[in-house]
Amino acid sequence: MGKNIESNLANTPHFNPLNPQEFRKQAHEMVDFIADYYQNIDSYPVLSQVQPGYLRANLPQNAPSLPESLETILEDVKNQIIPGMTHWLSPNFFAFFPSTVSTAGFLGEMLCTCFNSVGFNWIASPAATELEMLLPKSFMFQGTGGGVIQNTTSEAILVTLIAARDKALDVDGSGNLNKFVVYASDQTHSTFAKACKMVGISPRNIRLIPTTIDAGFSLSPIQLKAAVEADMENGLVPLYLCVTLGTTSTTAVDPIELLAGVAKEHGMWVHVDAAYAGSACICPEFRHHLNGVELVDSLSLSPHKWLLSGLDCCCLWVKNPTVLVKAQSTNPEYLRNKQSESDSVVDFKDWQVGAGRRFKSLRLWLIFRTYGVVNLQDHIRSDVGMAKIFEDFVRSDPRFEIVVPREFGLVCFRLNPDETFGSDYTELSNQKLLDWVNSTGRVYMTHTKAGGIYVLRFAVGATLTGDNHVVAAWKLIKEGADALLKTV
Amino acid sequence: MGKNIESNLANTPHFNPLNPQEFRKQAHEMVDFIADYYQNIDSYPVLSQVQPGYLRANLPQNAPSLPESLETILEDVKNQIIPGMTHWLSPNFFAFFPSTVSTAGFLGEMLCTCFNSVGFNWIASPAATELEMLLPKSFMFQGTGGGVIQNTTSEAILVTLIAARDKALDVDGSGNLNKFVVYASDQTHSTFAKACKMVGISPRNIRLIPTTIDAGFSLSPIQLKAAVEADMENGLVPLYLCVTLGTTSTTAVDPIELLAGVAKEHGMWVHVDAAYAGSACICPEFRHHLNGVELVDSLSLSPHKWLLSGLDCCCLWVKNPTVLVKAQSTNPEYLRNKQSESDSVVDFKDWQVGAGRRFKSLRLWLIFRTYGVVNLQDHIRSDVGMAKIFEDFVRSDPRFEIVVPREFGLVCFRLNPDETFGSDYTELSNQKLLDWVNSTGRVYMTHTKAGGIYVLRFAVGATLTGDNHVVAAWKLIKEGADALLKTV
Missing domain, CATH: 3.40.640.10 (Type I PLP-dependent aspartate aminotransferase-like (Major domain))
Structure with missing residues (x-):
């Protein structure tokens, strides 16, 4: 009977969602899409400017019955998803702590996904x-x-x-x-x-x-x-x-x-x-x-x-x-x-x-070997160096103060407390400055409160950030302060 | 002072681990490496045949001080990592429950990693x-x-x-x-x-x-x-x-x-x-x-x-x-x-x-849109169909029995209980059969115990599995049974 079953097997090919030829073609397309994204990332507003619920109006809410092409889907990524992203990899991202990435980490992740x-x-x-x-x-x-x-x-x-x-x-x-x-x-x-x-x-x-x-x-x-x-x-x-x-x-x-x-x-x-x-x-x-x-x-x-x-x-x-x-x-x-x-x-x-x-160690292993200890140390030091540059900018402007001494890549600062109007007023001014800076889409920073003090946080560390981005961010912050303090 | 700091900035480029040109080049290389892996996956022993501790002897235990090339690293993946893999994506993987993948899922993961x-x-x-x-x-x-x-x-x-x-x-x-x-x-x-x-x-x-x-x-x-x-x-x-x-x-x-x-x-x-x-x-x-x-x-x-x-x-x-x-x-x-x-x-x-x-929904979204409901249903049905083929093979051979009725993609079976030698003997025979099958590297299955019965599990569902792999697996199992029952 075994024989009969075997000879009865239809030789129609099953649906194969991991056809190697198709994988190769589409993955190459995706690499180019992503490389283009990295090349253009400077041009996107770093903090997304969309309103809650924006996506529901723009994308179908059910899975389609029939397949769609990768081109159609990537168009939707470009037109619907990317505008709704807060771009963590933007060189103008100074919020929270940045989540750092690298080509080697990306390749390690690809290998991890590959083996699954x-x-x-x-x-x-x-x-x-x-x-x-x-x-x-x-x-x-x-x-x-x-x-x-x-x-x-x-x-x-x-x-x-x-x-x-x-x-x-x-x-x-x-x-x-x-x-x-x-x-x-x-x-x-x-x-x-x-x-x-x-x-x-x-x-x-x-x-x-x-x-x-x-x-x-x-x-x-x-x-x-x-x-x-x-x-x-x-x-x-x-x-x-x-x-x-x-x-x-x-x-x-x-x-x-x-x-x-x-x-x-x-x-x-x-x-x-x-x-x-x-x-x-x-x-x-x-x-x-x-x-x-x-x-x-x-x-x-x-x-x-x-x-x-x-x-x-x-x-x-x-x-x-x-x-x-x-x-x-x-x-x-x-x-x-x-x-x-x-x-x-x-x-x-x-x-x-x-x-x-998952095979989680591949990413770290590729990073250590691809860059070596020397470059990884350089990466830490260059972030700290850029934070120091920003700290010096803040110290050079009498309208601002450093709230706590900087130790790593984060600068905690604020517009000086206003003795005439009190601490609520100081908080409000700093909040306004932050909101204005973030609303431009050209820089994204966040805040915290420590010891009751409302603090602006400038966290350097996004992988693509260079000196020029820190300089531009400081110019923008000064511009905000100019406008804010003029209107008072 | 702000001006002075700006003009003092050295224009030496920082170490940039996400240079878009380099990313593009290396990610394309990785795509080809992975597509080749999928193309050749049939040729690897599905269950890794290495011994505990094998890797420590073959790879450096410290991060290098200086960078190494992607080519060197990929050689190590080929020669050191791949032989130590149990290949979950192999079409001959019938162990545990398979962990299914697809090109669309892979692309979704790439996008997720891209945005980070x-x-x-x-x-x-x-x-x-x-x-x-x-x-x-x-x-x-x-x-x-x-x-x-x-x-x-x-x-x-x-x-x-x-x-x-x-x-x-x-x-x-x-x-x-x-x-x-x-x-x-x-x-x-x-x-x-x-x-x-x-x-x-x-x-x-x-x-x-x-x-x-x-x-x-x-x-x-x-x-x-x-x-x-x-x-x-x-x-x-x-x-x-x-x-x-x-x-x-x-x-x-x-x-x-x-x-x-x-x-x-x-x-x-x-x-x-x-x-x-x-x-x-x-x-x-x-x-x-x-x-x-x-x-x-x-x-x-x-x-x-x-x-x-x-x-x-x-x-x-x-x-x-x-x-x-x-x-x-x-x-x-x-x-x-x-x-x-x-x-x-x-x-x-x-x-x-x-x-x-992470931006976890991208993978599912790409899968639903790329394949559509029709293909996803086809994928489930084809796995169930292949499991049914295997079940019929087992039923056709009087030396074997189905332990519990099959409902989805898993077939639970064993060599018939041996009334002369008792249940321990039956368990041992089935264990021996399983060990032999897995030691060939041509099929990987696992076992369980349910209601005290030692059961062989044949789980169909690895994405690349086709009818021919199920047929070959059954032939191998029969071959093992032939040898085992002959030596008794």
């Missing part, structure tokens, strides 16, 4: 696991530690928090989460409190310790100690400390060594969130910010922020992965295999939230 | 948010519901569990998680129990209700009811039910309508995990599996499993996003903006674990 391997365990994709283990030796698979690529800092905090929680629950035995307390500064990224709530830490037990402008918005070890002691007197259990290297608002640096000293006295898990500033530590002149790192339990940094990788890419190092793996491991029959059972391999599904995972 | 926009809120990337809201109307933004693209099912379960937990905590007021109970079948993906533990559900309160082969490994509403009632008698609170459409082991389908009926009597959150089989419901002949879906709170399906999107892509629909958003929202000053505050827009950071997110 699902590396939940070693056997499912040996090269994917092993290349990730091989990334620079600071990944520490030589000793007892280990490293893994997460999507975002949120996930890095989530998995380490869970490891810390489950370790503490094991010791405690009561199964009661309500006694655990976590600590960070009030400048810590909002994702920290979110992750704490996700894992069941009571919002009442999340201590965001106040910082001051005088201390550069850095977390004080003395205040941490006081908070921990007060909690312990109340019968609570200190669980986890999140130290930040380069806060989102102002790039404040918490002192790792002193803080870890306090936390370790009480057996807390110490995590360093170095999402932004960690990348700068590839340059020796910034490395002192890592002093004391040997005391901590885990550290994460996001190469998509400042190491040219594109989204998503967050490296997490853990001193004792056993605890982390114990908390997240699963062992379903359909994934069992000899290599995993012999403990000779790492199965990364047990280091993260999801089961499936 | 970080769509945490609307203003940061209006088109990214709006296109995601526009995806087929089943995303339901017309009514009170909404949809969002997560990375994986694990995250979809995590965020809905947290929503359910926090809603229940609000009602309860005690802050005590230890009373909440969650339910699923023992066939549910292991990621369910993992997610439950992550959010603080006590492992004692995770009910994985036994299923039987006679009921096709489907969760019984009667047993669910009994379990729920027993828990309530013990003072526990039913929280969450996970219903599966197409389990990982055997593609069993839980009856949504009946199960949701039981769960809703007790106010539970009902989630449908349709990761694999949900995609089949684009064909009318499979849609009855969704009967009762109007009763549930959320549903997720993963287009990377069967809708050609490549990794990662998991669509989550939620009936009442307010609860979900309330549980995960954050509102830091540095992300505040007029549009978010006027509530006129959706900020997807509040629908997921992480803050940052």
Whole structure:
């Protein structure tokens, strides 16, 4: 009967959405489309000027029944999608922290998409696991530690928090989460409190310790100690400390060594969130910010922020992965295999939230090899240098002030406080200036509030930004200030 | 002074890792490399034959100081990486569930990487948010519901569990998680129990209700009811039910309508995990599996499993996003903006674990438009058709049996139980057959255990698989059986 079935098979070709010839042709078209986009990116308004709901009116809301051509679709990308983009890769993007990219990162992503391997365990994709283990030796698979690529800092905090929680629950035995307390500064990224709530830490037990402008918005070890002691007197259990290297608002640096000293006295898990500033530590002149790192339990940094990788890419190092793996491991029959059972391999599904995972290390590997350490250091230094240029511009204009000293690629500044009209007025003037600058589409900056002060943030780091863009941005800001202060 | 600084700027070009000309040249090279890979993929052993640790011996462990050429790097990809790949895109890949891809999905991913926009809120990337809201109307933004693209099912379960937990905590007021109970079948993906533990559900309160082969490994509403009632008698609170459409082991389908009926009597959150089989419901002949879906709170399906999107892509629909958003929202000053505050827009950071997110909808949008519904249905049907061919082969050979009836693209089969030597012997024979088949590198299948039975899984769905590959795989399996049964 087998034979009959075989001979009955129709030889009509199936629908093949991965025909190599067609792939080659269309992917080449897409490369040219993208290269053109990069070439013209200067000409687009960096902050999108569309109104909410704009797309619904312009694109069909249902999938078409029949195929459409790539040309038709790319026309829609040009006419409907691109006008609705806030162009993160524009050289005039100085908002948030830029998300840096590179040709090598792009090629790595293409390779990752090409293989589309699902590396939940070693056997499912040996090269994917092993290349990730091989990334620079600071990944520490030589000793007892280990490293893994997460999507975002949120996930890095989530998995380490869970490891810390489950370790503490094991010791405690009561199964009661309500006694655990976590600590960070009030400048810590909002994702920290979110992750704490996700894992069941009571919002009442999340201590965001106040910082001051005088201390550069850095977390004080003395205040941490006081908070921990007060909690312990109340019968609570200190669980986890999140130290930040380069806060989102102002790039404040918490002192790792002193803080870890306090936390370790009480057996807390110490995590360093170095999402932004960690990348700068590839340059020796910034490395002192890592002093004391040997005391901590885990550290994460996001190469998509400042190491040219594109989204998503967050490296997490853990001193004792056993605890982390114990908390997240699963062992379903359909994934069992000899290599995993012999403990000779790492199965990364047990280091993260999801089961499936892409071949994430390819991007970093291509970046390291394509550019080499020398160029990567040059890239960090040139961003810092451009931020310094901007800082000097601000200092040279008596209408402005620098709010906190610049350390990396972010300049925090504002129009001077107006003593006659008070702080609300100052805030409003700065808001107006920001809105005007952004409305031109020629520059995009954002703001923050730190220590009650409304601050303008000028973050240098978009991959295509050069000195000329910084100069033009400053001219525009001055122009805005001229107009604003004239009308007052 | 401003003038002086400007005139002092050195006009030396910075290191530019996104030079458009260089990008164009190298990306074209990469397209050809990838197209060649697809053209030759048939020739690689589908299951990698390397040993643990192979890569460490062959590649440098540190980033180089100076740049290396793309040619050198691609040589290493060819000689070091590719031999260590288990080729998920090989037409001879019948393991796990295949992770399907397409040219359109690839192009969508290239565009997503191109823009590299970080769509945490609307203003940061209006088109990214709006296109995601526009995806087929089943995303339901017309009514009170909404949809969002997560990375994986694990995250979809995590965020809905947290929503359910926090809603229940609000009602309860005690802050005590230890009373909440969650339910699923023992066939549910292991990621369910993992997610439950992550959010603080006590492992004692995770009910994985036994299923039987006679009921096709489907969760019984009667047993669910009994379990729920027993828990309530013990003072526990039913929280969450996970219903599966197409389990990982055997593609069993839980009856949504009946199960949701039981769960809703007790106010539970009902989630449908349709990761694999949900995609089949684009064909009318499979849609009855969704009967009762109007009763549930959320549903997720993963287009990377069967809708050609490549990794990662998991669509989550939620009936009442307010609860979900309330549980995960954050509102830091540095992300505040007029549009978010006027509530006129959706900020997807509040629908997921992480803050940052890529322009994830582009891939699906390109797939829907490039192929149209007609071709996508054809793709599902052709996979099911090939699985049916394989099933007929198995049925035609008296040495084999089908373990559970085939419903989608997965065939669960084994060498017949051997009554003389007992079940351990049967398991061993099947294991040996599987190991032999996989060791040839010509086919990759995996196994599972269901109802205590060791089952061989033949999952059809890799994008490049055609009838001829199924025929060749069956021949190889028969060859293995011939050799194995001869030596006995």
